[in-house]
Amino acid sequence: MRHLRGLLALTLSTCLAMPALAEGDMGHDFQATLGYGRITANELVYSGAGDERLSHLIWEANTPVATLNARFDLGNAWVLSGQAIFSVNGRADMTDFDWLAPFAKGTSDHQWTDRSRHPDSQLDHYLDLELAAGRDFDLNEATRVNLHGGLKYTWVEWHARGGSYIYSENGFRDARGSFPDGEVGISYKQQRRTVFAGARSFGNKGTGGCRACSGLA
Known part of the structure; x- marks a missing residue:
């Protein structure tokens, strides 16, 4: 019996950012x-124990x-923080x-046998919510660090439309064709x-710094 296992890895890189509102x-x-950001997702399907890739x-x-x-100061160096990142209707x-x-x-x-390309696809929704509670610690006069833990929720939905394909039907990569423009072929949510x-470090006179996180789905 064949078992399928799916894996989706998401990355978001911001190319250009401009503060629209800041208050403190x-x-x-x-x-x-x-x-303006670039959102990338790798959706993988494996069979068996996970060493045979079927689809990417x-x-x-x-x-x-x-x-x-x-970011809210709760007193005694305890902090409650939240972040929301969202985008809709992206090409x-x-x-x-x-x-x-x-x-x-x-x-x-x-060595792929089948490939389809869909340049007229759409990112319908991307939402990333994060809520954390933690405590600030002063490392020295110039630096403090916030140790925290919390919950993260991600929701993403895509649609692939139109495009072209190369399939292996009667032989290796022997069939070529295209899909009707605007026709939804593959959807993923x-x-x-x-x-x-x-942990996140801050300058005592500002909010800049670096952050390192680990998570468990």
């Missing part, structure tokens, strides 16, 4: 940022991204690679909940 005092900070879908979108950050591109019997001779990138812990 001794009790709280709030910041809203508008930017690569989703990419370049889209405006809005980010909201809030996207998707490529689908498959390694299917009986023509698959291996599972390396160049994922909602993911994660528990995480992390």
Whole structure:
């Protein structure tokens, strides 16, 4: 019996960001940022114990991204913080690679048996919510660090439309064609909940710094 296992890895990189609103005092900070980001998702399907790759879908979108950050001082160095990142209706591109019997001779990138390209795809929704509680610690006069833990929720939905394909029907990569323009061929939606812990350093006179996190889905 064949068992399938799916894996989706999401990355977001912001190419350009501009603070739209910032407010702060001794009790709280709030910041809203508008930017332009690149969202990439790798959707993988394996069989058996997970060492045989059957399918790899690569989703990419370049889209405006809005980010909201809030930080509240609860007293005694305890802090409650939250972040929301979202984007809608972004232009996207998707490529689908498959390694299917009986023509698959291996599972390396160049040995695919079927490939379809969908440059007229769409990122319908991207939402990333994060809520954390932690405590600040002074390392020295110039630096403090916040140790925290919390919950993270991610929701993403894509649609691939139109495009072209190369399939292995009666022989290796013997069939070529295209899909009708605007026709939805592949849709994908994922909602993911994660528990995480992390650390973030700050300058005592500002909010800059670096952050490292680890999470468990």
